[in-house]
Amino acid sequence: MKGFNQINIQALRLYVAVLDQGNFSEVARREAMSPSTVSRVISQLEQALQTQLLYRNTRAVSPTESGKLLAEHARQVLAQLDLAALDLQEQDSEPGGLIRINAPVVFGQRHLAPWLHELNARYPRLNIELMQTDDFIDPLQDSVDLLIRIGVMTDSTLQARTLGQQNFRLAASPDYLARFGTPVTPDDLLNHSCLVFKGFAGSQRWYFREKDRDWRSWNLRGALTSNNAETLAQAAIDAMGLVVFPTWLIGDALRDGRLVSVLEDYQVSTSPEPQTISALYPNSRRPSIKVRAVIDFLVEKFGSPAYWER
Incomplete structure (x- = not known):
């Protein structure tokens, strides 16, 4: 220990x-x-640690096993010190400049657009470019600073910060349930009008499970399929059938009674894998101050659990 000091x-x-x-x-x-x-500095380092760090010859040097171990820890220490210095430099800095954000269309309308004025008021030097699309985006190729993505996170080339969990509900309007009855088990859905989202990968499957049991999937159909979630949600409100949608999309309709949650003894999803709402940015040691500022702002505004879950 004395040597390290x-x-x-x-x-x-x-x-x-x-x-x-x-x-x-x-x-x-x-x-x-x-x-x-x-050379003298390295020799003093070896003396302090009481171990040989380098093999020396007339042309080059190479590390001993002890030297390799020290190098591994030294790089970590130096990287942390560099980050600390950058943090101190940025402590009084205000995020500014252009930040390019990409988000899903409906989520962006529901849960980003209402906060933009406050984000702008907090960081007036920030210029926000918000592009909303449900298509695949490569942040490096498309010069995007921050991606908001929803679903099963699999891309290891991006850093991610979770903004919330994606939780689903099976729901229908009170009028629909009064006319056609309330399903008691997922098998009952075969006799109901199920309004299913149909995207580029085909019709969405609905998954159900009772507590501590395996997921089971159903291919269901009804009076309407669409590639637009808001269209299907409105159709459910208008008593055309049942939908499976995340709480961030239909939470308001559930709270005000336009929709009613069904099969509450079952978990419901569109995938057997956990799904999240995440902020993604290119894989680097450290995101820029403007990216960190926007992510921290969204984490603050969404809350934990997210406000649409309450």
Whole structure:
């Protein structure tokens, strides 16, 4: 422990630089030092740690096993210090400039658009470009800073921060249930009009399960299929049938009684895998201050659990 107390940050930076360059001379040139000074710093580091860190020869240097271990930890320490320095520099900085955001159409209308004026008031130097589409977007190819995406998250090339869970309800209008009866089990849905979303992957399947049991899927049909969620939700409100939709879409209609939740003893979904509402950004060590500011703002406004779940 005493040896570690004698190590300074500059020595660690020089040590990592020597490993990256493979010799003392190039590091000395870049740091405006003599090669003998660089060599002496590394020797002092070895003395402090009481272990050999480098194999030296006339052409190059290479790390010993102890040297490799130190390098691994040194890189982590230096990276954290760099982040801390950046945080301190940005502490009094105000997010500004253009931020390109892409979001699903309906979610953007329901849960982003109502907050834009407040986001603008908080960060007046921020210029927001919000594009709403349900198509696949490659943030690198399409120069997008922040993606809002809903569903099963599988893309490991992007960093993600969860904004909320996507929870589903099976619902129908009181008028529909009064006319055609209330289903008691998922099998009863075969005798009902089920309003199913149909996208590029085909008609959505509905999954149900009782507590602690496996998911089962049903292919159902009814008076209407559509690739527009709001159209189907309105059709359900107008007593055309039942829908399975997330609470962020039909939460208001459930709260004010235009729709009624059905089969509440069952969990319902459109996939057996957990689905989230997430903020995604290109995989890098650190998102920009403007991206962090927008994500933090949305986390604050959505709440936990999200306000549409309450």
